[in-house]
Amino acid sequence: MARVGVFVCFCGANIADFIDVPAVVEEAKKVKEVKVSVLYKYMCSDPGQQMIRDAIIQNRLTSVVVAACSPRMHEKTFRKALSDAGMNPYLLEVANIREHSSWVHQKDKKAATEKANDLIRMAIAKSIANEQLHEISVPVTKRALVIGGGIAGIQAALDIADARIPVTLVEKSPSIGGRMAQLDETFPTLDCSQCILTPKMVDVASHPYIELIPYAEVIELDGYVGNYKAKIKKKASYVNFDTCTGCGACTQKCPVKVPNEFNMNIDKRKAIYTPFPQAVPNKPVIDAEHCTMLLKGKCGICAKVCEKGSIDYKMVDEVIEREIGAVVVATGYDLWDPKPYEEYGVGRYKDIITSLEFERMVSASGPTNGVPLRPSDGKVPKNVVFIKCIGSRDEAKGIEYCSKICCMYTAKHAILLHHKVHDSHAYIFYMDIRAAGKGYEEFVKRAQVETAATYLRGRVSKIYKKGDKLMVRGEDAQIGQVVEVEADLVVLATAVIAPHENPALARLLGISYDKYGYLSEAHPKLRPVETAKAGIFLAGCTQAPKDIPDTVAQASACAAKVCGLFAGDTLKKDPMISTISNEFCSGCLNCVKVCPYQAIVTEEIPLGHGSKELRTVAKINEGVCQGCGSCVAICRSMAISLAGFTDPQIINEIVAI
């Protein structure tokens, strides 16, 4: 005979004001299996939990019902109370009479009370059919995979490796460094970006716990938390990195010139190249799309000048495998193409450039040696107009969201322009100035006061050419008039967008992404670095636009999550997962199709006892199953059962109402 205890919580006034709690307690006593039914002001508090523990022992309870808030809130708390009293924690049922009754029926106490009675009766009935369940232990491979070698990936890899956990860092381009390597100085302190980044890049290359795989992409990920298997494609670099000394003779002699993507195509690089002088690893790769030797079999100069014989034109892509326990995704961001701004003459006027192009020009190591130049005639510009929110906050042409970093980097550009061209003047058209951050507002003030940049609140409606100048016509909303500025150069602060590869990568990893292509976190506030898939974490702009401090903080948070995951030798997992009965499984495999976690695989078993013929049945991967129950609903032969939500439990609930 089952012996059930019912514990009803007031939740202060949250429940007690709208539900007649004493009446509910009395109603529960009418169920014959209920041996104790009591109330308390805060059941989750220590005295409340003590009350449960005492009652379990005194009344030799076989299951417990707590009528309180949502199980998402305190199920763990009460399960622990059961364990402490020597009872299996899965014999607990929570009747959610707060979110499901008192909060939503505040105007009708009688009905709310009746609904609470129903919810409690259901929980009692279900608890009677509850079974003892035990946490599942899964082994864990203590190696992390970091995808993307920008500042986010670098920081995450270093922090994880410093905890003596091996890391494999995969970067798609020939060098790590990412966007931050392209920046000149950084707001709000004007630190030289290269100076603070390159030591970290070198640390990555020399760290005993980091395996750096540049010029490579993750092409497959199988398995589940703690036990992933990744396939990584190493693109053919045609250079043997083991023997190459990075002397640079090959890049010097290579006759083929290609637009330099690191410098936003402002100058040219060679077909065999290192992306930038501080590249890590500092080894060149051959761009197979442009190398005449690889395309037409003519040239071969790089092989001739290489003293080490490191050039290998016959090299092919190679796929390697790594067993890993957790993944940090840090694929960064792209920039929006401002082509739709036809009224500005984008694409027609060379002297309209994007902010990153400006950034490369003012960079001391950039294509113009740190001096901004007009692309049309190579002259130094005096009047420069910066236009913010190009594509950002623009539902008509671009995207709805704010790119977050443009207000700050535009202020920085105004200051840098003044540093590089003393007699220049910056005009900044803006919608709002969003400078929330430590030292940010002060930095914008510096641009406005010290640099004397002219901030004009309003949108630019038109840019047209007059002689060799660009006439920028916009609104100055603060004086309510149309203004025209004669500009030598126009710089567009284009929106931050998700990398176009993100959706494909998300599908490959089995995680979700939003309508813009940003990878989705598990909870926007409380789980900002986890994804919905256990063991996969997000760092940096791949999740949403953010600046360097936020990116670094999130990367370190990822590292803490990975270290936490790897703290024990095994991972504990909730036992409320599906099981399949082979006897009943007809092998239709509809469950495989509906499983959102790819947790169901197939298995060949003998047709009958001792039979040599085989038949296919579905099999649950315990490590991957999240207990959502989709397979249970689709299974037409009722072969699948979800622990904690078995048919007898559900039927009991239904019968109770």
Added chain:
Amino acid sequence: MNKLTYFPGCSAHGTSEEFDHTLKLVMKTLDVQMEEIPDWNCCGATSAHVMTENLALALPMRNLVLAEKLENKTMGIACASCYSRMKVTKKHLDEHPDLAHKINTTIIDEGEYKGDIDVKSMLQYCFEEIGPEVIKSKVTKPLTGLKVACYYGCLLTRPKDVTHFDSPEYPMSMDILMEALGAKAMEFDFKTECCGASFSISNTDVVESLSGKILEVAKESGAHMIVVACPLCQSNLDMRQPDIERHTGQKFALPVMYFTQLMALAFGFPEKELKLPKHIVPVQEALSHIGEIEPTPEKVKKTKKAVEAESEVE
């Protein structure tokens, strides 16, 4: 022989007679038979849609119903304002199937609205249904040497969701047609800027300042003339030009011609067919540039750097 249902609008029978006349000439050359809608009425622009929505829809709808009865695939409209009203009304009617019945009662009933006719401006018709290649093939007297600035005005390509034609900010269709005639279409930033037409009667100062800017930028582009596809654009830029010159002290002398006038000229029609005396700003000077050969830029001696640049593999 292609057939086209033609809606001239009030200006084609009045102020823009030279548009109507040359349009009919070139359509004949292009083997298009134009059928003018019998008993067409005012499109309602620009008064109706600021007064009553019902009338603003009812007037164009009657024209659409009459146009559909001619059973041609396309209805071509000369005036940009008429085009806009017709296109907006058609969009409303097509998106709200019960709307036709609601507004039918307010005017003389001409029958059911079916919604099976394409509504296009004459520029759009020439560009999309005839095409620059065919137009080029009819050219007997190419306009080589003539530099033009194509002005589209506000309505021919806007709003984008209504017209679904060319770019709302920097359209190129008229430019491409002009190039097909042998003329040189200049880079012109004010293709779709407002000329102030709505204030044409009530506040001419506004018109002069806005149209003045268009003339200024057109002149800056190096064009000999402005080419238009809209009667209101033509009258504002042409008729107001002497006033604008007087007030701003600038001398533009930029004739404003319809694209069909230039087509007629290139197709070999005599100049008298263009009805040039109807223009306020004299046209002859600009037309005298036809046949001029552009001096080819002197060959720059190749520097070592240029040679290197050319040998680069892109």
